[in-house]
Amino acid sequence: MTAGRDLQRDLRALGDVRAPTGLSGAVLARLGLGVAYATLDTVIGRVFVAYTPRGAVAVRRASSPRAFEADFQKTFGRAVRPAPAPPAWLARALASPGARRKLPVDLGGRSAFERAVLKKALDIPAGEVRSYAWVAREIGRPAAVRAVGSALGRNPVPLLIPCHRVVRSDGTISDFIFGPTAKRVLLRHEGVDPDALARLGREGVRYLGSDTTRIYCFPTCRAARRISAPHRVPFRSERQAATAGYRPCRLCRPALARPA
Numbered sequence: 364m365t366a367g368r369d370l371q372r373d374l375r376a377l378g379d380v381r382a383p384t385g386l387s388g389a390v391l392a393r394l395g396l397g398v399a400y401a402t403l404d405t406v407i408g409r410v411f412v413a414y415t416p417r418g419a420v421a422v423r424r425a426s427s428p429r430a431f432e433a434d435f436q437k438t439f440g441r442a443v444r445p446a447p448a449p450p451a452w453l454a455r456a457l458a459s460p461g462a463r464r465k466l467p468v469d470l471g472g473r474s475a476f477e478r479a480v481l482k483k484a485l486d487i488p489a490g491e492v493r494s495y496a497w498v499a500r501e502i503g504r505p506a507a508v509r510a511v512g513s514a515l516g517r518n519p520v521p522l523l524i525p526c527h528r529v530v531r532s533d534g535t536i537s538d539f540i541f542g543p544t545a546k547r548v549l550l551r552h553e554g555v556d557p558d559a560l561a562r563l564g565r566e567g568v569r570y571l572g573s574d575t576t577r578i579y580c581f582p583t584c585r586a587a588r589r590i591s592a593p594h595r596v597p598f599r600s601e602r603q604a605a606t607a608g609y610r611p612c613r614l615c616r617p618a619l620a621r622p623a
């Protein structure tokens with residue numbers, strides 16, 4: 364009984380132990396572990412990227428290195444130290460976001476749902492956008508559209524995981540971690556015209572089909588972009604496309620393919 368009580372007391376005491384502030388950071392830094400950061404120039408300006416040997420953990424904008432360090436310490440409860448130069452993989456990944464499926468990103472501490480959402484965003488090619496509803500359906504949680512929005516809003520590594528490629532179903536450019544203006548800049552840079560998307564949205568057009576292939580797409584799909592104007596057929600809904608005898612594109616998957 365005494366042993367049990369001692370154990371309980373010892374376990375409780377463990378919770379009171381605090382390492383001196385900065386110790387773990389200094390030790391880890393000496394071992395080449397811990398969190399380092401680099402600054403990188405992007406189309407939306409300078410960003411700070413924190414990373415561990417396991418991958419990137421945070422992408423942030425900040426007014427100064429000191430402001431970034433303070434923000435990181437507050438958010439993650441860990442110290443971050445400047446690296447002499449950004450690792451090559453990081454510069455490559457930022458130059459073409461989402462291009463590498465095996466992007467070294469450290470998503471430790473995220474829920475399975477959040478990881479599924481963030482990984483799905485990596486499937487959206489540059490120059491294309493998808494909707495929150497699409498992400499929800501693709502990860503097998505079609506009713507979780509709002510939760511998808513929240514998970515993307517908490518993306519720890521924007522740009523690297525291209526959450527900016529997710530917009531509303533009506534083509535409206537929704538909010539973004541770095542603000543809607545940055546989102547538009549990023550999308551334009553990748554070849555998406557946000558105004559054209561909004562125009563289609565206002566007209567109620569959700570999909571574009573080709574009357575030669577009888578396949579329909581999201582408007583930004585690379586296959587849809589190849590449809591010449593005389594063969595382009597607008598659709599307002601999946602149902603309208605299916606009723607007209609069109610099949611969903613296998614590249615952009617505007618709907619689940621129906622079993623033959």
Ligand SMILES: [Zn+2]
Pocket residue numbers: 579580581584585586587612613614615616
């Ligand atoms: Zn398509």
